[in-house]
Amino acid sequence: MGEYRFKSEDIDLELTLTCGQTFCWNRFEGGLYGEGSDRFYSFRNGEPLIAEEKDGVLVVETELSEKEVRKALDLETDLDKVFSEFPESEALERSVSELWGLRIISDEFFPCLVSYLCSPQMRIPRIKKMHNDIARQFGEEVEVDGKTVYRFPEPEELAEASEEALRELGVGYRAEYIVKSTEMIENGHYSHEELSEMNYEEAREHIKQLYGVGDKVADCVLLFSKGFHEAYPIDTWAQKCIKTHYPALHHDKYEKTSENVREHFGQKAGYAQEYLFHAARKDIIEVED
């Protein structure tokens, strides 16, 4: 297997993979959010990707090209440059100083989509459990690094799953979102490839054709799998952050707030969202209801 090495001062791998943005990575031992090994794996194009931080070096083992590895972990982004271009803000400066090295991953479209179809009215650890249960039930069992793991199903594989079978995994009413959206993709009525040709506004409208994809899920999937770094998902936490620290940007309508934050933070608004979101959840910055 190929091996790539990167300076780990540029990325906090553990934080990046466990902050709740991705559901597509796992630890070899232990749950993603608890204690366990510091060796992580995911898949891209069916190929495993193993990442580990040791002695100040990020080591990635995979058959994938270096370009794809850089893309998956967003190693091309110059964090200093991103933060220097945001308007001055005490909340953001504190978040950045505490969470330096947090990067916006880029997962595969389909597994990312299904995770966020599961996300409405749900806590992050349970979304992760749903993702892993779906992989175990409908994905392929494969050996990675000598361990038996499950690759998340491709659309044609998950298309075999009935709504009832999904409900048995505890996904509740989200089963309908998964079944209908998977069906659209599997029978060729929806292609995410086209998203890459579009600007952000067009892409958001396009992806909302999928059943169960509203404003918030659209922004998550565009940000975390399609490289639209201007996407700023506004969930309950993000909403509270904006209200507390950027009241002038707050609005009751999602689209209006979205427009405001994108205009305020610019092309990398998603990075501001990710740092503020995680800082709020970690009590690094305060938020009011």
Place this chain on the structure above:
DNA sequence: AGCCAGGCAAGTG
């Protein structure tokens, strides 16, 4: 025992 969680679609006025 209620209440709530990274919202969404469908229905009504």
Place this chain on the structure above:
DNA sequence: CACTTGCATGGC
């Protein structure tokens, strides 16, 4: 367009 309602499940 603005506003309301129902929705599954598990943890606290």
